[in-house]
Amino acid sequence: MLTRLFPRSIRARLTTIATLVAAIVLSTTSILTLATAPDNLEGVVQSRVELAVRRVASEARTGELPKVLQTPPRVQLLQVISDDGRLVAASPALTDGPQMKPFPVPEPETVYTTELNMSRKGTEIGVHYLVMGMRVNTPNGPVTVYGASSLTDVDRALRWIFLLVFLGTPLILALVAGTTWAVVAFALRPVERIRKEMAEITGQDLSRRVSVPDTGDEITYLAATTNHTLDRLERSAETQRRFVADASHELRSPISALRAQLEVANAYPEEADWPSTCMRALSSAERLTSIIDELLLLAKLDAGAVPERRVVDMCRLAEDQVFRRAGARVPIHLDQCGTAPVFGSPVQLDRLLTNLLDNATRHAATRIDLTVAREADRVVVTVTDDGDGIAPHDRERVFERFMRLPEARAKDKGGSGLGLPLSREIAIAHRGTLVVVEHSPGARLVCVLPVHERPERP
Known part of the structure; x- marks a missing residue:
């Protein structure tokens, strides 16, 4: 059943194998990428935001919290809100930027994470943010520190990854299959030429030879070996033809002599010297037997017995x-x-x-x-x-x-x-x-x- 499903052509077979190997490699790579890339990309953003939130929370605990919070690179929003909803401190971007909606942070000294879509003032276009919050105690009472960073770059990178995985993989497989098909076809072109030339060589004319490419690869060795084999076949056929002709000639002489003796004796039975005729006939028969025995032994030796x-x-x-x-x-x-x-x-x-x-x-x-x-x-x-x-x-x-x-x-x-x-x-x-x-x-x-x-x- 497997042989029926597997293609018989070497070109199709190699193309199938190359495509299957490429498919396995690309599938494994794609699965690993899809399983790890989103978490890794979001993990980098999460680490930056968490570091900024903890820094601001440390300032709030010591009572050294400024009114305007300076944001580190790639962290766009920071704000501190008291338990009664009063804005204690915020980053400059919150004055005319997106509105950060607080979310509940039940346990103090614990960082909570969520994702929110926030829009700028006067627009309805939402931006995807990763938001983290942490509740801490300050000299003026408990406050909650919020920090946010845009996930736009992460989302863009993930879209490209999904595009490459789900569209690029089939295109790469098609490219591998087409390239393998063309390369194998080019490599097997001398073999096909040798096959056609061999098909034209018949037993009646063994003098023809196949062309030997000058590439110096296995195809060259194949063509040279084929020509050497044809040389041996031509010599063997010529030896066989000569052997048959010589054997026919050598066997014809004693047979003709034996037949002539018997025909003469049969034509003139009264005048025939039968004892002498029998002796000559036995001599011819012994010579025939000797030739046939030697021919049989030569045939056995030629056959490798x-x-x-x-x-x-x-x-x-x-x-x-x-x-x-x-x-x-x-x-x-x-x-x-x-x-x-x-x-x-x-x-x-x-x-x-x-x-x-x-x-x-x-x-x-x-x-x-x-x-x-x-x-x-x-x-x-x-x-x-x-x-x-x-x-x-x-x-x-x-x-x-x-x-x-x-x-x-x-x-x-x-x-x-x-x-x-x-x-x-x-x-x-x-x-x-x-x-x-x-x-x-x-x-x-x-x-x-x-x-x-x-x-x-x-």
Whole structure:
């Protein structure tokens, strides 16, 4: 329900929040002002009048009361009246000024306060006064001292306060809302431009980029990050298109060969050498299976799939590889190693070694050297052959999918060009690296993996 009432637009949302905050602040300030300002303003006037009344009362007690009373600043009227109503003393302003009407003061030595509207002689315009009275005993009998001060300035100030509170507050809120709306709209203008440019970018054309404002703020970082993301998407889309094209080409060859063999055998069943045909068909099927398995494993690695992992000793995997390849065309010489623990997938790490050794076997002339060594916090696996080697400009190209150099195609037409790319992806998935390093004669591939440190027992 709250989400339905709250606006969805960021501009409307920020405007609403700013207006609500301003309303809370202004309302609190207005309430405090209305609650304290009248009393404070009248309190100042009351203090002045009370001080003047007490001064005159002190003079009356000692019998030193003059006939004409001098008024202090901002106290306009002073008068002293006896109990029988006789005017004992008064300020000059009472001669032709407003008529101060006495009010009863029952208790002596106590200041009483009231507010009266008094008019000047000959006019009917009343003036609002604060009047205070105090009854005291004098040598000539009890008298009452009255003092008055105009509340015109106080009333004027209160009118302005009420005007500002009840008219100014809505105007300020409207100004805050309008300013916030305009400022947020101006701030979000680059975002709207980026949105429109992003909406025009399609999967068929990822070469376009959004404009980057030179303000140096978060919008600039957003636009730059968007362009970096588009760069990665374009590279990924291009890689995917190339991958699909290469995969189609590599799969078409064994399928075409398999189909041709079966069609010829089916067309001339009496003349067909069925055992030989079956062997060739099985060979093509095995090549298809190998390509499909490597493609599936690459797809899983690209998708970030995490297989079951445990501690794997790379030395034991290397020994198993050498044992399985005993009697192969090219012998494999394994340097003696102790333990090289790595935390990872046994299947994937074994596949990494298989691909590296298969690649070396295809290119080696007489010898393959396999080394597994633990160096500080890493495990280094080195595979070296004595073949033709890899040219410096091709040392990164061999890790591209379906990339087969002319020398490799001439030596082995059954390769898929996925072995080394798959091996590098496996190394990266295990937080490692796989590179071709300088070596002569032949080629040397070095895989570095983080060593697994067993936690110390307490």
